[in-house]
Each structure stands twice: as C-alpha cells, then as structure tokens.
Amino acid sequence: MRKTPAECTDMADVRAEIDRLDQALMALFAERWGYIDRAAEIKRPLKLKADIPARVMEVRKNARKNAERRNLDPDFYEEIWARLINHAIAHEQKILGETDGDDQTR
Numbered sequence: 001m002r003k004t005p006a007e008c009t010d011m012a013d014v015r016a017e018i019d020r021l022d023q024a025l026m027a028l029f030a031e032r033w034g035y036i037d038r039a040a041e042i043k044r045p046l047k048l049k050a051d052i053p054a055r056v057m058e059v060r061k062n063a064r065k066n067a068e069r070r071n072l073d074p075d076f077y078e079e080i081w082a083r084l085i086n087h088a089i090a091h092e093q094k095i096l097g098e099t100d101g102d103d104q105t106r
Contacts, residue, residue: 050092
C-alpha cells in the first residue's frame with residue numbers, strides 16, 4: 001500500500017516507497033523512449049535531423065521550470081534532462097543514419 005513520506009514509520013517503509021517510485025520512473029522513461037523512436041520514424045521522411053537545437057533548448061527550459069515549480073534544484077534536473085536529450089539524439093542519429101553507429105555523447 002502506498003504511503004506518503006509522513007506515513008513511513010521506519011527505514012523499511014521509506015525504502016519500499018523509494019523502490020516503488022524508481023519502478024514508476026523507469027516505466028515513464030520506457031514510455032518516453034517509445035516517443036523518441038517514433039520521433040525518428042517521423043523525422044526520416046521529412047529529412048529532419050536528430051538534433052534540433054530549438055527543441056533541445058525548449059525541453060531543457062521545461063525541465064528547469066518544472067523543477068522550480070516543485071522546489072527542486074533546477075540546475076541538477078536540467079543536467080539530468082540534458083543527459084536524456086543527448087542520449088536520445090545519439091539514438092535518433094543512429095536510426096537516421098547520421099552516424100557511423102558509434103554511440104556518441106555530447
């Protein structure tokens with residue numbers, strides 16, 4: 001049964017809730033990755049590049065704003081999103097044939 005942080009009475013409760021959230025986050029990341037694959041499929045016939053700088057900046061700004069709204073460290077979460085974006089771009093570049101197949105990091 002789901003507990004709020006205040007309802008956790010011991011470390012086992014806290015750990016169980018963190019584990020539950022980690023599983024939920026991974027499910028969301030998997031869902032997000034499906035959209036990354038679909039984006040590459042849509043970009044191919046349109047001859048769009050994997051890396052679209054205006055969109056990259058928009059997603060980073062959104063991450064920062066979302067973190068600020070939740071009183072989280074915006075620098076930290078923007079950096080996490082930068083890594084997600086870079087990984088997604090490298091993946092799309094492979095799909096679109098923009099690389100030689102080596103995993104690129106930015």
